[in-house]
Amino acid sequence: MDTVPSDNAxxxxxxxxxxxxxxxxxxxxxxxxVCTLFTILGxxxxxxxxxxxxxxxxxxLSLAVFTETTPGPGTEGGGIAxxxxxxxxxxxxxxxxxxxxxxxxxxxxxxxxxxxxLATAIRFVNDILLAAPSIxxxxxxxxxxxxxxxAYSGWAGGVALAIIAVPVxxxxxxxxxxxxxxxxxxxxxxxxxxxxxVIVKISWKAARAGMxxxxxxxxxxxxxxxxxxxxxxxxxSFWFSPNLMGGVSNLPVTIYQFALxxxxxxxxxxxxxxxxxxxxxxxxxxxxxxxxxxxxxx
Amino acid sequence: xxxxxxxxxxxxxxxVRRRASPAFDQGFRWAAYGSALIVLAVLTGIIGTMAYGxxxxxxxxxxxxxxxxxxxVGKEQYGAWVAVSGTLTSALIALVIGVPVSIxxxxxxxQLCPPWLRHPVSTVIxxxxxxxxxxxxxxxxxxxxxxxxRYVQVPLSNLVxxxxxxxxxxxxxxxxxxxMLTAGIILAIMIIPFIAxxxxxxxxxxxxxxxxxxxxxGCTTWEVVRYVLLPQAGVSIIGAVMLGLGRALGxxxxxxxxxxxxxxxxxxxxxxxxxIASRIANEFNEASGxxxxxxxxxxxxxxxxxxxxxxxARLLIARVxxx
Numbered sequence: 001m002d003t004v005p006s007d008n009a010x011x012x013x014x015x016x017x018x019x020x021x022x023x024x025x026x027x028x029x030x031x032x033x034v035c036t037l038f039t040i041l042g043x044x045x046x047x048x049x050x051x052x053x054x055x056x057x058x059x060x061l062s063l064a065v066f067t068e069t070t071p072g073p074g075t076e077g078g079g080i081a082x083x084x085x086x087x088x089x090x091x092x093x094x095x096x097x098x099x100x101x102x103x104x105x106x107x108x109x110x111x112x113x114x115x116x117x118l119a120t121a122i123r124f125v126n127d128i129l130l131a132a133p134s135i136x137x138x139x140x141x142x143x144x145x146x147x148x149x150x151a152y153s154g155w156a157g158g159v160a161l162a163i164i165a166v167p168v169x170x171x172x173x174x175x176x177x178x179x180x181x182x183x184x185x186x187x188x189x190x191x192x193x194x195x196x197x198v199i200v201k202i203s204w205k206a207a208r209a210g211m212x213x214x215x216x217x218x219x220x221x222x223x224x225x226x227x228x229x230x231x232x233x234x235x236x237s238f239w240f241s242p243n244l245m246g247g248v249s250n251l252p253v254t255i256y257q258f259a260l261x262x263x264x265x266x267x268x269x270x271x272x273x274x275x276x277x278x279x280x281x282x283x284x285x286x287x288x289x290x291x292x293x294x295x296x297x298x
Numbered sequence: 299x300x301x302x303x304x305x306x307x308x309x310x311x312x313x314v315r316r317r318a319s320p321a322f323d324q325g326f327r328w329a330a331y332g333s334a335l336i337v338l339a340v341l342t343g344i345i346g347t348m349a350y351g352x353x354x355x356x357x358x359x360x361x362x363x364x365x366x367x368x369x370x371v372g373k374e375q376y377g378a379w380v381a382v383s384g385t386l387t388s389a390l391i392a393l394v395i396g397v398p399v400s401i402x403x404x405x406x407x408x409q410l411c412p413p414w415l416r417h418p419v420s421t422v423i424x425x426x427x428x429x430x431x432x433x434x435x436x437x438x439x440x441x442x443x444x445x446x447x448r449y450v451q452v453p454l455s456n457l458v459x460x461x462x463x464x465x466x467x468x469x470x471x472x473x474x475x476x477x478m479l480t481a482g483i484i485l486a487i488m489i490i491p492f493i494a495x496x497x498x499x500x501x502x503x504x505x506x507x508x509x510x511x512x513x514x515x516g517c518t519t520w521e522v523v524r525y526v527l528l529p530q531a532g533v534s535i536i537g538a539v540m541l542g543l544g545r546a547l548g549x550x551x552x553x554x555x556x557x558x559x560x561x562x563x564x565x566x567x568x569x570x571x572x573x574i575a576s577r578i579a580n581e582f583n584e585a586s587g588x589x590x591x592x593x594x595x596x597x598x599x600x601x602x603x604x605x606x607x608x609x610x611a612r613l614l615i616a617r618v619x620x621x
Contacts, residue, residue, distance in 0.1 A: 025518070027518070031405070031519060032520075035410055036410065037402075038398075038402035039407070039411075042403055042422075042426065042491075045426065046422055049433060101333045104330045105334040105336065108333060111330070113334065122337055122338055125338055128612070129341055131548075131604075132341075132601070133547070133548020133549070133600060134548070135575050137344065140347050140348070143351055143594075166336075167337070170337060196323040196326035196327065197322075200326070220428055224432065225431075226432045226551045227431070231582055256551065277433075278430065281428055282429070285425060
């Protein structure tokens with residue numbers, strides 16, 4: 001008993017279980033069964049959702065889905081080509097804006113700021129942003145960009161998505177850089193390399209796989225976001241203008257509007273879109289995990 | 299790591315050293331510093347714009363804005379209470395259902411699961427967090443709600459009809475499947491991966507020797523979990539729960555699909571209601587004038603509540619870090 005370093009652990013002998021053997025057995029069994037059931041329940045929800053998407057979505061998939069634009073009210077057929085392309089552009093825009101900021105801020109926390117007060121504060125703020133309601137980020141960008149510019153735009157949508165992606169990238173970059181052994185940095189410094197060079201050529205290189213994983217996970221995170229786009233990129237049933245001003249069609253908002261619509265073809269397109277977006281995001285998430293695992297194995 | 303020690307990058311490094319100018323070194327430092335400040339600026343920007351935009355509503359309605367349940371666009375009467383109580387109730391239901399399930403999953407993954415199954419099951423649970431919120435909304439509305447109405451709401455409403463308290467709380471006037479309880483259940487599913495994976499990491503960090511000592515004196519798995527692991531993990535698990543709560547409070551799309559978006563206060567968990575986030579999602583694009591100010595004021599309230607909850611979560615969770 002003395003070897004147990006915690007007070008909490010030593011309380012066991014005073015418990016009634018020494019006398020009641022059967023209840024111990026039952027409690028143990030109940031715990032095991034309940035925990036197993038909960039896990040099966042959690043996993044089967046994922047299976048159920050995928051099954052639903054396959055059953056409802058595969059029927060709606062056709063070539064037209066990828067080539068035609070979103071249909072107007074009461075018109076037949078149509079596709080979601082403009083929404084797919086719009087989503088790709090918005091996601092790309094978000095990640096292109098977020099990656100340099102996120103990587104540099106994460107680098108600041110891990111390499112420059114470390115335990116300073118400012119770094120601690122930023123780490124704290126970043127953790128809040130990581131879980132902040134995405135709809136409020138939409139409101140913020142609306143007031144920041146849409147209202148002053150007088151129009152919804154793809155730029156505003158991209159910025160809203162970037163704000164969601166940045167904290168994900170900051171966190172993963174910092175975590176990965178912290179795993180790089182200090183001796184590597186010292187070796188670089190001993191060769192006379194300035195700090196920035198040590199970071200770029202040694203720390204980043206050693207942490208590369210983890211940092212790329214962070215960016216992929218951030219992409220997966222923003223690709224399905226609907227709420228921040230509602231007030232920024234809005235939506236559009238046509239091909240958007242090349243300068244991305246005005247509403248830019250995108251998959252999440254199209255799904256949101258079409259799923260609740262009274263038209264059969266709209267609902268079918270919503271299911272097809274939901275299938276496409278979910279499979280893409282799950283594939284990205286799995287790919288990111290595999291990348292990290294492969295790197296660890298090496 | 300092998301990358302750095304190979305000859306190519308070493309010579310590469312030396313070349314860079316010869317070329318590297320102090321300007322690059324300084325510039326890089328400032329770029330990193332600036333980016334870090336952007337993170338800070340975004341958070342202050344969000345709270346600032348919410349407060350600024352919501353200020354006219356707070357000023358006009360005063361403290362009554364929070365306690366009033368009126369929301370009348372025509373009469374320009376706005377009160378936050380229906381949305382605030384809807385947000386709190388749905389998040390509370392999510393915790394009541396989600397927390398035991400999450401801890402159960404974490405215990406299964408760390409204590410009961412055979413090693414070969416651990417990684418795949420962990421991944422599946424984590425992927426639940428990757429599914430977009432709107433997909434949960436569609437699943438909730440088109441798959442879960444009809445089943446819920448048929449097999450839970452209707453039988454339960456028949457059972458409790460006329461009973462004192464239960465007859466109000468669990469009675470569905472219109473058993474459509476959408477409403478407060480459905481929203482809470484969907485939210486529970488959505489926060490399970492977050493709470494479960496953090497709890498799993500916390501349980502993993504507890505020194506194995508503690509567990510082994512307990513098993514050594516003859517404890518059963520239940521006793522190890524109840525009297526060794528949970529007390530050890532203690533406060534950190536509350537932190538994980540707070541993080542889940544933060545997520546549940548601000549969740550928008552899934553809730554908008556299944557809560558029914560009603561504007562009145564109801565005591566029944568089966569009745570439609572709305573949350574702050576769902577109301578903003580529904581009304582903001584068509585809003586102007588005082589309605590927009592009122593919605594921004596709602597956003598401000600939501601931000602303050604989630605900020606406090608997430609800050610508590612952050613303080614309670616000892617961050618999983620390798621130094």
